[in-house]
Amino acid sequence: MVRLEDLHRSFSRHLRAEGLSDRTVTIYGQAITFFCRWLTEQGREATLEEFSRPAIREWLAQLADNGQEPGTIKTRYRGLFRFAGWLVDEGELAAHPMKTLSPPEPKAKPVPVLADAELAALMKACDGKEFAERRDEALIRVLLDCGVRVSEACALTVPLYDDRGRLVAGIDLDDGMALIKGKGAKVRPVYFGARTSRALDRYIRVRRTHRWTHLDALFLTQRGALSADGARERVKIRGEQAGIVDLHPHRFRHTWAHDFLMNGGQERDLKRLAGWSSDVMLERYGASAADARARAAAQRLRRGDRV
Incomplete structure (x- = not known):
């Protein structure tokens, strides 16, 4: 069984080779790390076999139920979506598990300007x-x-x-x-x-x-x-x-x-x-x-x- 964290490291190397900033690499990687942590908490192994549409949808829903900000949830979604696309491109997955999974739409909160x-x-x-x-x-x-x-x-x-x-x-x-x-x-x-x-x-x-x-x-x-x-x-x-x-x-x-x-x-x-x-x-x-x-x-x- 292929561990997601091992693939995570390869994915990070790919992003750096594409010229993405260290911060962007970190943000994308956090989505994978937190998803793996959630799988472990559910008594499931953080492997490629568990990287499925139902599991991802359940995790995102639980983030919302736990009061996570919509913007944070969307950031996690984007990280996993990019990771899933890379897995397909690399031949690790046959199909994109998030292709029909719509991202959450956060309501923008106006940031107060400084007086x-x-x-x-x-x-x-x-x-x-x-x-x-x-x-x-x-x-x-x-x-x-x-x-x-x-x-x-x-x-x-x-x-x-x-x-x-x-x-x-x-x-x-x-x-x-x-x-x-x-x-x-x-x-x-x-x-x-x-x-x-x-x-x-x-x-x-x-x-x-x-x-x-x-x-x-x-x-x-x-x-x-x-x-x-x-x-x-x-x-x-x-x-x-x-x-x-x-x-x-x-x-x-x-x-x-x-x-x-x-x-x-x-x-x-x-x-x-x-x-x-x-x-x-x-x-x-x-x-x-x-x-x-x-x-x-x-x-x-x-x-x-x-x-």
Whole structure:
């Protein structure tokens, strides 16, 4: 009997060979691990023979019964679906067991955008001249001003140029822009304002004396390059210092998208800057404060006041 965990390892190697990020590989793998754990709890062996449509459907239903968030259940579904497709492609299974199994449709919960008072408190929490304060302010301002994913912020490098002096990676403080490597290894420019440029300049100056200053990675820790998980932890800590409960990097991305649309930005431009390939993401991020934007638009129009 073939153990699912053995196939899991081969599947992970395949995903890495396809160029998927470590985080994506981990998320897909979690679905397999949790499914195997559930099989064991049911007194069943976590083998390929148990990887069937009825078993998968029962597991997903139990996740819902146990109060798991719909979005989490859909993530588990996607992980197993991708795994099942790989098993078929590799000849381990004759047919896709989830082909007729519909994914759960989660109801998107609007993420509250950050108020100016909260952002001011957050900047105050980063006030200081030490390395950690300068780094955290620069990181938070990049997340807020550029609307990048936390993994994209952590992948930023110091300025890297080609033989002709053209920026090929990293940040350009004079032009107020950075080149971001997003999903699918697609590179796109993002732009930031004067205060973010100043914060980055201050951080880069203290970075010069850091033990890992020779690394290309822009944001550093005492262990080397700052990871996405490390950035989430820094944001959470600064949020607690500012009195913001359970602050996570994605709130900056939602706030940035909201501000962009509130100030007359076009959806097609937002889509390009955010690195989205689907219009679905526009709706998801635009929902964070859609009522506020609709009210502001109606108040600006004031059609009845013109007649």
